[in-house]
Amino acid sequence: MGKAWTAAWKHRALYLMMLPGLAYFVTYKYGPMYGAIIAFKDYNVAQGMMGSAWADPWYKHFLYFYRSPYFSSLLWNTFLISLYKLVWGMLPGIALAIMLFEIGNRTFKRWVQTISYLPHFLSWVIVYGMVMAFLSESTGLINMWLQEWFGFKIGFLTSTDYFRSILVGTDLWKDLGWSAIIYLAAISGVSPALFEAATVDGAGRLRKIWHVTLPGIRNVIVLLLILRLGHMLDAGFDQIYIMYNIHVYPVADIIDTWVFRTGLEQFNFSMASAVGLFKSIIGFALVLAANRVAKLWGENIW
Amino acid sequence: MKKAIPVLLMMVMLVGVVLAGCGDNSPSSSGKPSGQAERGDSSKDSNASKEPVEITVMLSGPGVPDLDKNPIWQQLSNDLNMDMELNVIASEYDQQLNVKMAGGTPPDLFNIGKVPLTEMGRQGLLLDLEPYLDDMPNVKALYDENLLNKGRVDGTLYALPKRADIPMDSLWIRKDWLERLDLEMPTNLETFKEVALAFTNEDPDGNGKADTYGITGTALYTFAPIFGAYGTGGPGSYAIKGGELVYTTEDPAFREALSYIADLIAAGVVDPEIMANKGTDDQQKAFQGKAGILFRGWGELVKDSYVEQYKSINPDAEWVQVGALEGPGDNYMSVWDLGRTPNRLAIPKSLEKSPEKLEQVLELLNYVTGDGKGQNIVNYGIEGTHYKVENGEVVPLPAMSDLDYSWQMQLTARDELAYLSVKFANQKPYIAFAQEQPRLEVYDSFIPVPQGVVADDKTTYETEEITKFIYGRRPLGDYDQFIETLYKQFQLQLYLDSAEDTLTELGYLQ
Structure with a gap:
């Protein structure tokens, strides 16, 4: 005890610097957690968080969600869309970062980088407008071509076959350049000595990528993977809410859109927070599990 | 540097003069002549120079111009000596209201939908308006029990409904397309289908491309006149046939209508989206010019601005109304919800604690209701600017067309027909046509969501499956199974019991 205290005192400047960060987390992350209590109450705005009666039984609102005939399809959709976005959100980003790194022409590199991360700043409403302009069955450009040349049309946005691909595709297009930034930064941090040594040993470009670049950013990749797993059950509410329609509910309705429709529109905050808590617990478990797995390669973050 | 000071001084003085000018005018021009008669019993008269009372009002719907471009708002504020903050929210209104209520900062007067009304009323967030009706003589005189029932939850008056409107929607068709293809106006389901087919396949716009559809619309509402022709309504409505409660989705006529619609869709005449x-x-x-048949209100087709809009795209275009189609049923145009009200207004329970504001809100509601000056302001604008009175009749002046947002300011709505005939003189025949169409009476808005169900799950399932039936993704032979699932998994019986109880209580069912 005494020893730990002396050690802490020795580094007091560091602890002092940590204080604002701690204060932030306590105020904005840990403090509001007590609000999760309404998941176990019949929350009534007039009576307030403390005054509302406890739910009977305590898991009543969880049961509501679980008993919904849509429970399993919601969970499955959320998981699947999230998984697709995880794979298609990380791998192309890494690939783009490596390609950008390998480009010799600096001006060209800058242009590509700027243009590729620009869509990140568009809102989903605008992206949806663009998707409609291309893919709409009655007025879309692509369907007009199909009709003219092949004599048929495809209802991309109303078909369960294409909808998830469109979700993932637009997500990829929107955030590709943005996600490459962090990998590019990590690559820039790899010691040039390693590349030089590899060159001396006669390694070609691909060899260098495989044996130097990728291992060099492995820890960043694992870190980001673990962080993203924590949000596994957030499959992108704003995007889906804007894009979906009744035809594609079976493949597109996720937990968040369902909660939005049933919980908030019916003023049922208790159920909304019960589902939120449920999502957080799953996310937490995934993060723990992923860290365990990462430990096998010695890349665990704690 | 030295020059700047005198300039600054001059500016300050100028502003001062302008302000003084305003101050001189307002009390003499608006305060006295209008105020006295309308607010005779109000306590404010004794204190004319009192500070204006601040109130906040939140309404749903498309935008309303800011105070400086909104003569109606200015006039109301002047007449009632109030400082009204008006928020008009175009989309996601319910969510925004929820956030305000949950955050403990409710507006002093706000629009509220049926479901939130029930929920918030039961949670004790809303003020019971019954005891305050006496403070609003105009409202009390014009609102009968039937109307007030639309604002009641479990017998308590938690909201003031807007006064009823009249049916506005009907079937519309491109007359110039009919003429080009030498077709008759459709009158029954067979000719309707023929026309829809011709509009899709025979190039009605003559551009040589197969780029048109027969019918467009939004969701299942597109087919309202077809359900009507079969003598039933769209999915999920509660009607009374032969003294019995009928849930339209279960109605045999509904199933027949679905098979007709499925044929239309299979023939490719309906906008796929x-x-x-x-x-x-x-x-x-x-x-x-993508489609030639549409079911919508006259407000979205023949208001002057819309006619201008579609004529500018194609000068030959001409949209005309089609009467209810003949079919195997009672030939309705669509349904008409007897419990419907264009909107409701509620006051938060917490306003009890600020009697001054409450009094101001009640005064506002009273002022804009009834035949008095207040109602004329919100209906027609300022006399002399937007309208004039000739032989006791309101005659619009050109400036009245600037006030296309005035329906928002009509907090308690208006005497519909009198209003429309002044305001939309050009559209009179369309208004009358839509109003005269036969409609199946339904009672949906009276019926509360039963406790302990997730209402949206049922609606979603119903819409999802019906969509599959009409798009041929599920055979109509499965229909009985579908209804069974509605009962078993989605507790349809609870909804029907709730409907039965409510309608018996209101005297519609014996």
């Missing part, structure tokens, strides 16, 4: 169309997408598609 009706289920994905949002807002006025369908109207825009129709205006752009």
